[in-house]
Amino acid sequence: MQRVEVAWSKMPKGALGQSGDSIELVERPLGGLTLILADGQGSGPAARRISRMVAMRAVQLIADGSRDGAVARAVQDMLYTAREGRVTATLALLSVDWHTRTLVIARNAPSPVLCRQEEHVFRLEGGAEVIGTYRKTRPAMTELEALPGSLLLTCSDGLLHAGRRYGTPFDWTAWEERFLSISVDELGQFVDELMDHALDLERGRPTDDISIMALGLKGDDESARRSLYASIPY
């Protein structure tokens, strides 16, 4: 048996109020789970409404059993129709699909997806259009074997731009090296440390919403126990 470890961390722009990003975790009815990250245009409550609408529609479709590529297309068409092509959002889906025994990555976002498989770390990036403004927007799809030890991580663009205004841009290379060496159990801690680092680069007050989500596969696990912890301020 394998165990899926999931972690996410979110901080709003200015370290105050509500993030315009939405992250959702949903189970796949045929086995596995999907992490959804939607970043609505702008920030604050208006952005939040858009990202919630996008993310919750994706939750419903995944829970109904829809495939990830169909979900990304349906959600794009919904946003395009509802807001007449005038509002954009980004959407990233990271799935563990036990029906196909693959990791499925659907991207309509400029942020890279960091992947670890078999002692290699690589980045998926480029070519993914945001949703909401064109009639025929499609997701960039990637499918990888669900190998034990695999890790996937992505973020909103707030992380990519962290530190830029202070001349101390985010250094992916150093974090990729750490990503290569951590155990799957350390994924939650890794996400927390990545957020700590981004907040340091932004001197505690991010210029944009920062969100990070990740999942990992751990082999040789015989326990059927599931658990979840969350901490949410209001």
Place this chain on the structure above:
Amino acid sequence: MQRVEVAWSKMPKGALGQSGDSIELVERPLGGLTLILADGQGSGPAARRISRMVAMRAVQLIADGSRDGAVARAVQDMLYTAREGRVTATLALLSVDWHTRTLVIARNAPSPVLCRQEEHVFRLEGGAEVIGTYRKTRPAMTELEALPGSLLLTCSDGLLHAGRRYGTPFDWTAWEERFLSISVDELGQFVDELMDHALDLERGRPTDDISIMALGLKGDDESARRSLYASIPY
């Protein structure tokens, strides 16, 4: 500001395969969050389909902004209609509602809800019918002030019956004393220890699905950071 701490733990019958219980965590669009526990009649995949249908419908309704009492009624009517009164399920909703600044508890389940408020621990129990078999089933509703330090915890009946077949029944009184003394930060650990204890009473192989979910309110928190960790075997 207050911080909501959330924790849940699930173990399937026999410590193998999939639990028939479903737990979902969903944000309330007007502020706050809701934990949903549904226990489908029987165990294994058939029970799981029922509890998933019930829990995911509740997720949708909460995400749309429906009030908890309306959600419980709508979900009961859906199950009654879909399965013609022949299948039962239990449903418990634990909410932190920032719009009303209250804790809202909706119960259609025989399991008690353990509550802690202002140095007192009490149990909500009795009078809650399960959903699915009668046309006019209603939830037992309780509303409490959202005071810092408050805790809510409930479980599926697998916990209530733990240890019975070995003549070592579950002792609520001892756990209520600990529930009174823990800090809100220790809620996740408390849930884990409660599950460990239940599994010990069942000698590692529960006779029924065991699920525990809890939430707590922590006062004087100034960070806007949100985080989540989950661990799920397949």
